[in-house]
Amino acid sequence: MYVIVAGGGKIGFNLTKTLLDDGQEVLLIEKDPRKFRWLEDRLGQVVLRGDATEVATLEEAGARRADAVAAVTGFDEDNIMICRLVQKVFGVNRVIGRVNNPQNEDAFRLLGINNIINSTRLIYRLVLQEVDACGLIPLLTLKGGEVEFLETVLPPESPAAHVAVKDLILPEQCLLMAILRKEDLIFPRGDVVLLPGDQVIAAARADEVEALRRALLGSV
Amino acid sequence: MRVIIIGCSRLGASLASSLAASGHEVSIIDAKSEALERLPHDFPGQVYQGVGIDLELLARAGADNADVLIAVTDRDSANLVSAQVAREKFHIPRVIARVYDPKAAEAYRAMGLDIFCPTTCGIDYIMSRLGGAK
Numbered sequence: 001m002y003v004i005v006a007g008g009g010k011i012g013f014n015l016t017k018t019l020l021d022d023g024q025e026v027l028l029i030e031k032d033p034r035k036f037r038w039l040e041d042r043l044g045q046v047v048l049r050g051d052a053t054e055v056a057t058l059e060e061a062g063a064r065r066a067d068a069v070a071a072v073t074g075f076d077e078d079n080i081m082i083c084r085l086v087q088k089v090f091g092v093n094r095v096i097g098r099v100n101n102p103q104n105e106d107a108f109r110l111l112g113i114n115n116i117i118n119s120t121r122l123i124y125r126l127v128l129q130e131v132d133a134c135g136l137i138p139l140l141t142l143k144g145g146e147v148e149f150l151e152t153v154l155p156p157e158s159p160a161a162h163v164a165v166k167d168l169i170l171p172e173q174c175l176l177m178a179i180l181r182k183e184d185l186i187f188p189r190g191d192v193v194l195l196p197g198d199q200v201i202a203a204a205r206a207d208e209v210e211a212l213r214r215a216l217l218g219s220v
Numbered sequence: 221m222r223v224i225i226i227g228c229s230r231l232g233a234s235l236a237s238s239l240a241a242s243g244h245e246v247s248i249i250d251a252k253s254e255a256l257e258r259l260p261h262d263f264p265g266q267v268y269q270g271v272g273i274d275l276e277l278l279a280r281a282g283a284d285n286a287d288v289l290i291a292v293t294d295r296d297s298a299n300l301v302s303a304q305v306a307r308e309k310f311h312i313p314r315v316i317a318r319v320y321d322p323k324a325a326e327a328y329r330a331m332g333l334d335i336f337c338p339t340t341c342g343i344d345y346i347m348s349r350l351g352g353a354k
Contacts, residue, residue, distance in 0.1 A: 053297045055327060077273060077297040084304075107273040107301065110309050 004029065004066045006052035006082045007073030008039045011098065015070060016043060027061050053081040055089060068094035072117075076104040083113040136213050139201070149177075149203050152216055156196040159218050166190030171211035174204035222286045224249070224312075226272030226302045227293030231318070233258035235290065240265045247281040250293070272302035275309060283310040291317040296324055303333050 001024050005012050008030030016028040020043070028043065029052040030036045036049040050057035052071070063069065063085075069092050071082035079097045086092040099105050099118040108116050125138060140149040154161055160168055165176060165188045179186040180199040186192055194200070204212045221244045225232050228250035237260055240246045246265035249272055250256050256267055270277040272291060283289070289306040291299035296319045303317040316334045319325040325337035 054321065054324065056323065075295070075297065076271075077295065077301040080273070080301045081297045101271070101274075103274045103276065104271065106275045107305050110275070111301070111304055 001025065001067045002062070002065060003027075004052075004058075004061050004063060004069045004086075006069065006071045007078075007098075008032075008035050008047065009072070009074055011072045012070075013039060013042075015072065016046065020046065029057060029061055053078050053085070055085060058082075058085060058090060063090040063092060066090070066092050068092070068096070070096045070098075072096075072098040074100055076100050076107070080108055080111055080113060083108075084111060087112065135217070136209065141206075146206055147203060148206055148209055149201065150209065150212070151199065151201050152213075154194060154196050154198045154200060154216060155218075157218060158194075158196060158216060159214075160194050160216050161196045162193060164191055164193050168194075168215065170215050171204065171208040173208045174202055174212050177201045177203055221245070221288055222282055223247070223288045223290065224278070224281050224283060224286045224306075226250075226289070226291045226299070228252075228255040228258055229292050229294055230258065232290075232292045235292070236265060237263060245282075247286075249277065249281055272298060273305050275305070278305070278310065283312065286310065286312050288312065288314040288316070291315070293318075296321055300324070300328055300333070303328075303335075307333075 003019055003024055003026050005016050005026060005028045008028050012028055016026050019026045026046050028039060028047045029050055030039055030047060031051040036047060039047045048061055050060065052058060069086045071079040073079055076099060083095045083097045087095055095113065096115045096117060097108055097113045099108060099116050102118055102120045105116065105118055136150045136152045138148055139151050176188040178201045179188050200216060202212060223239055223244050223246050225236050225246065225248045228248055232248060236246050236248045240263060247268065248265060249268045249270055251271050253269055256269060259267065266281065268277055268281050289312045291302040293299055299317040299319060303315045306312045306315045319328065319335050319337055320339050322337050322340050325335045329335050
């Protein structure tokens, strides 16, 4: 697999190293001459000095034959530009953009960049998982937030505890997808009975999340 | 006209003042508070601190019914992305962006964006002044 990484900060540098260790073909693009020399000393030939927001640089990097491009500079506008160019001009399908400022996430999506890494949001989710063990934890959203994948652990007083899946009263626009019970992965077919302590993974439309919370957790 | 200016650069600030002085409704956005200090104290328009691709901020600055958006930060990529957001999300009828890199200016012009390139303008001006000198 040939991967182009744009932006040689901490993320770009470590991503490149990880890909190299994994035996992948990688090219890292960095425009700052000082950072470029630092990177070249450590990574050698796989670093290209240039501005990845320019078509000429991407051409030189061989973007046309890239299997994936990761735009991970510290500037959201640059990341958006790079993603747009490799999609539109070079026809690369797998394009990942780093969101530095969570407020800019909508602009990424608006301009057709759906594979985004928003580290603030990732950490936020981890924090929620630590503190809010009885609530619904958002795992992932699709379609710009319309559909949410959620996870929860059923408390002893859950209205869903000791109830078979087919007898659950759930909102219409949701689906239980998996149950993790100790070491087991259980697919929640109709006759599976939910137990307190079950870790339940569900998908729901955003406007049904509250109803799902009530169905699984009661009125907490 | 309702005008939004992204980037309180020397160009952005002066343009904002001139447009406001001739009676237009002007909103100006810049991420840096120092940059916004370039505006005169009695600037009659709206001033917002933030980036030009923040959809919420753009909406607050009146992007939904703006007639013109002008992107003149000091970064080509910021101007180009703002211009694309203005067009695709807010459908602002006139969007003008500054792009220093002549090649990028050419490429994005071909994609239908209204772009001016100070580098090319400078070259053309100097060449025309030198034209007679051979």
